[in-house]
Amino acid sequence: TAAFLVGRYLARDWIAQKIAGNDKFSAIDEAVGQEGFKIVLLTRLSPVFPFNLLNYAYGLTGVSLKDYVLGSIGMIPGTVMYVYIGSLAGDLAMIGGGDAPTNPTFQWAIRIIGFIATVAITLFITNLAKKALAKSVSKETV
Structure with a gap:
């Protein structure tokens, strides 16, 4: 949670300025903001995503702290x-x-x-998470 908060309150504005006009990041940010709990949960279920990097990355997106914390149960x-x-x-x-x-x-x-x-x-849960995450992100970026 500390890495999420660092990303949110120390780096988000700076990153937002650097990538202003990047349609792909804007679409991903919007998808994560709208479906935050679901996306955090699915990425936590998959061992492919490095949790430390994700913690900072979610701080840079529009996901709420509540969705981030609740979605982290996917690590269980x-x-x-x-x-x-x-x-x-x-x-x-x-x-x-x-x-x-x-x-x-x-x-x-x-x-x-x-x-x-x-x-x-x-492995079954990881496979389901990968498919659902890919579907969710591709749906939001279209």
């Missing part, structure tokens, strides 16, 4: 996946130390199924 699926992967790594370290679970085959089957499901859901 990816975060859950990374935490889950980290917990699997911790389990691997535990097994290597001799503290194996009582039924390792069942435990590993559950972990593998959970991992595959987490990755599949994340």
Whole structure:
């Protein structure tokens, strides 16, 4: 949120002067301003977009602070996946130390199924987000 606020209050006016008359940026700015929550949410779902850069970029657009903050919940699926992967790594370290679970085959089957499901859901959501974002931006720039 700090990067968003820096972009909004320290750089937006300067950037607006530099790109005055740029129809493409104006269309994107208008689309983000009108569909701020949706666009922020969709870009947060996709790991393709670097969050730090997006934070500043959204500050330069017309997206409201409320839409920016609420749309940032889109980071939750990816975060859950990374935490889950980290917990699997911790389990691997535990097994290597001799503290194996009582039924390792069942435990590993559950972990593998959970991992595959987490990755599949994340990829599915990412794909949906990319398609919806491309559709939204192309609709607004026409």
